[in-house]
Amino acid sequence: MPVHYIHLMIAVFAETIGTSALQASQQFTRFWPSVLVVCAYGISFYFMGLTLRVMPVGIVYAIWSGLGIMFIAAIGYVIFRQSLDLAAIIGLALIIAGILVIHLFSKSSGH
Numbered sequence: 596m597p598v599h600y601i602h603l604m605i606a607v608f609a610e611t612i613g614t615s616a617l618q619a620s621q622q623f624t625r626f627w628p629s630v631l632v633v634c635a636y637g638i639s640f641y642f643m644g645l646t647l648r649v650m651p652v653g654i655v656y657a658i659w660s661g662l663g664i665m666f667i668a669a670i671g672y673v674i675f676r677q678s679l680d681l682a683a684i685i686g687l688a689l690i691i692a693g694i695l696v697i698h699l700f701s702k703s704s705g706h
Contacts, residue, residue, distance in 0.1 A: 599649040602642045607659055609639035611666040618675060654703050661694045 613635030620628035646655050668687055671677040679687070697703075 597649075599646045602645040603650075603655065603658060606639045606642035606646060607662045607666070609635045609642065610659065610663045611670065613639060614663065614667050615670050615674070618671075651703050654697060654701065657697060658694055661690045664690055 613632050616628045616631035616635060619625065620632055623629045623632075643655060643659055665687060668679060668683070672679055
């Protein structure tokens with residue numbers, strides 16, 4: 596796997612941690628989850644910046660945000676007990692389809 600994809604996956608993972616901590620911070624009223632939000636987003640943006648050296652910003656952001664949405668939806672469902680209706684599940688499936696189209700067929704994705 597090319598190193599820029601590893602950087603992008605680290606960025607997605609860190610963004611997912613940051614967004615989960617944002618929910619746990621209760622609007623920045625809890626100290627440690629708030630610190631985790633800032634640190635995780637800093638790490639995420641750093642590694643996304645490394646990825647941008649190789650891949651176009653539109654492709655990087657589409658993958659970063661799409662995977663982040665998927666992971667956050669799963670975490671929200673499992674950890675925070677937030678339910679998903681059929682429309683949400685269909686929308687998430689379309690996001691996955693879009694990421695696969697970019698990764699498998701786009702010459703702009705830098706693979």
